[in-house]
Amino acid sequence: MPSLNTLLLVVQAATSPAQSPQLAAFKQEAVRDVASRAQFTQQMVDQIFSYAELGFQETETSRYLVDLLRKNGFTVREGIAGIPTAWVATWGSGKPVISLGSDIDDIPQASQKPGVACHAPLIEGAPGHGEGHNSGQAVNITAALAVKKIMEREHLPGTLQIWPGVAEELVGTKAYFVREGVFKDVDIVLFSHVDDNLATSWGDISGNGLVSVQFSFLGKSAHAAGAPWRGRSALDAVELMDIGWNFRREHLRLQQRSHYVITNGGDQPNVVPPTASVWYYLRELDYPHIQEMFALADTLAQAAAMMTSTTLLPPRILGSAWPGHFNKIIAEAMYENIKQVGLPQWSEADQRLAHALQRDIGAPDSGLATRLDTLRPALKPGERTGGGSDDIGDVSWNVPTVTLRFPSNIPGLPGHNWANAISMATPIAHKGATAGAKVMAMTILDLLMRPELVTQAWDYFRTVQTKDIKYQPLIRPQDRPAIELNRDVMARFRPQMRRYYYDPSKYRTYLEQLGITYPTERAADGSCSGGATP
Numbered sequence: 001m002p003s004l005n006t007l008l009l010v011v012q013a014a015t016s017p018a019q020s021p022q023l024a025a026f027k028q029e030a031v032r033d034v035a036s037r038a039q040f041t042q043q044m045v046d047q048i049f050s051y052a053e054l055g056f057q058e059t060e061t062s063r064y065l066v067d068l069l070r071k072n073g074f075t076v077r078e079g080i081a082g083i084p085t086a087w088v089a090t091w092g093s094g095k096p097v098i099s100l101g102s103d104i105d106d107i108p109q110a111s112q113k114p115g116v117a118c119h120a121p122l123i124e125g126a127p128g129h130g131e132g133h134n135s136g137q138a139v140n141i142t143a144a145l146a147v148k149k150i151m152e153r154e155h156l157p158g159t160l161q162i163w164p165g166v167a168e169e170l171v172g173t174k175a176y177f178v179r180e181g182v183f184k185d186v187d188i189v190l191f192s193h194v195d196d197n198l199a200t201s202w203g204d205i206s207g208n209g210l211v212s213v214q215f216s217f218l219g220k221s222a223h224a225a226g227a228p229w230r231g232r233s234a235l236d237a238v239e240l241m242d243i244g245w246n247f248r249r250e251h252l253r254l255q256q257r258s259h260y261v262i263t264n265g266g267d268q269p270n271v272v273p274p275t276a277s278v279w280y281y282l283r284e285l286d287y288p289h290i291q292e293m294f295a296l297a298d299t300l301a302q303a304a305a306m307m308t309s310t311t312l313l314p315p316r317i318l319g320s321a322w323p324g325h326f327n328k329i330i331a332e333a334m335y336e337n338i339k340q341v342g343l344p345q346w347s348e349a350d351q352r353l354a355h356a357l358q359r360d361i362g363a364p365d366s367g368l369a370t371r372l373d374t375l376r377p378a379l380k381p382g383e384r385t386g387g388g389s390d391d392i393g394d395v396s397w398n399v400p401t402v403t404l405r406f407p408s409n410i411p412g413l414p415g416h417n418w419a420n421a422i423s424m425a426t427p428i429a430h431k432g433a434t435a436g437a438k439v440m441a442m443t444i445l446d447l448l449m450r451p452e453l454v455t456q457a458w459d460y461f462r463t464v465q466t467k468d469i470k471y472q473p474l475i476r477p478q479d480r481p482a483i484e485l486n487r488d489v490m491a492r493f494r495p496q497m498r499r500y501y502y503d504p505s506k507y508r509t510y511l512e513q514l515g516i517t518y519p520t521e522r523a524a525d526g527s528c529s530g531g532a533t534p
């Protein structure tokens with residue numbers, strides 16, 4: 001039975017006063033302003049694409065964004081929660097405090113020439129924006145600057161906060177931001193994430209939360225041929241734990257997702273490995289089930305240690321995420337703005353790139369989205385089948401939060417893959433980010449000028465979302481951000497990557513700098529030359 005409060009909320013939302021003529025005028029002004037900043041938005045998207053940094057190593061990206069925000073009047077605090085690439089920028093004063101976040105890290109081995117509809121790495125083996133996290137900060141910053149201009153002129157009270165999702169691909173930081181108190185005084189969080197449509201949703205996400213844990217074993221080295229009986233292999237423990245898990249997963253709930261990589265499998269075959277580590281992502285629908293999986297994995301690790309006479313070290317948590325729950329009131333307000341902005345006008349070249357890529361990788365040949373997604377209502381428990389995770393979930397259980405998804409990518413792609421990088425420094429990404437910034441700016445204006453929205457959002461948060469479920473972090477008091485991750489890989493590739501950093505003082509776009517014809521398709525002889533010879 002819905003509570004009286006819930007019913008009241010529904011009624012209030014349905015009958016909330018139409019926006020004032022002044023708010024409508026400000027929204028129109030902001031939309032025009034965002035449109036006039038299209039080149040600024042494009043430069044941010046292209047710049048961060050060219051930096052292509054892995055989680056926790058986003059040094060160029062963060063320096064660039066911090067400089068840009070300071071130049072635009074924001075106060076920036078760096079090194080948040082002991083994370084060198086994390087920062088919080090603020091501007092304005094008083095209530096409401098509106099917090100804008102978006103991820104900035106990329107994907108291992110996803111290097112790809114933009115605008116080329118087949119696999120053509122810019123640098124073989126290097127990281128690349130194979131998720132599209134190069135675009136969200138452009139959405140947030142463009143929107144914030146458009147709104148800031150109006151706030152300054154009209155003396156509107158309110159504070160804008162902007163922050164990066166550092167190491168989201170490692171679900172590595174947002175729980176630490178929460179622990180650090182970044183959202184303590186925040187009224188509403190608006191998060192933005194790349195997608196292939198302009199959309200938002202409310203209620204529980206369809207995906208999972210997770211805990212990311214490394215299990216390490218200590219054995220004894222010995223000559224693997226001369227005296228193998230004197231050795232105890234830590235790698236054996238890793239392999240037996242993995243075998244145990246792979247049998248056991250048959251008897252886990254269908255909603256779980258679990259996967260691992262062996263991060264240390266020994267040095268060379270003739271030395272019995274004295275140390276070995278395996279890194280698991282353990283995903284489930286809610287906190288109790290995630291903890292249950294963690295406990296089971298720990299049991300299997302202890303059993304593997306017993307079987308091999310090795311020692312299990314204390315498991316290290318490298319990341320965590322609560323399953324997200326998004327705010328109904330804010331999502332509905334945002335969706336009204338989405339309907340007004342609509343999808344970008346795709347050019348024939350944009351559609352050609354999309355179709356060519358979809359055919360190349362065997363995805364449905366749908367082209368780019370031309371119909372808006374509907375506002376997805378809350379999923380019922382049985383409709384949640386599990387999937388990916390985003391640590392925005394932790395934020396969403398502390399402050400009313402909504403994610404704006406904007407159309408900078410191509411439908412039907414595998415995700416976490418070079419194919420997802422192809423559109424991300426092309427007009428598709430640029431137009432998608434501008435459309436997203438328009439919606440974001442309009443929604444910030446809603447929150448500034450309709451205080452009842454903030455009140456209703458908190459009512460939903462308190463009386464519906466967190467009525468029975470209270471946030472408890474998955475990170476333990478002793479856990480610290482895993483800031484050393486990816487350091488070696490980035491150090492290896494950065495010198496080569498530097499040669500391809502985007503220089504907007506010389507080139508209008510990154511495509512122009514790389515000399516890529518847009519779009520470039522696979523050649524008639526089947527080769528994928530990638531067009532450019534940078």
Ligand SMILES: [Zn+2]
Nearest residue numbers: 103131168193
């Ligand atoms: Zn993402």
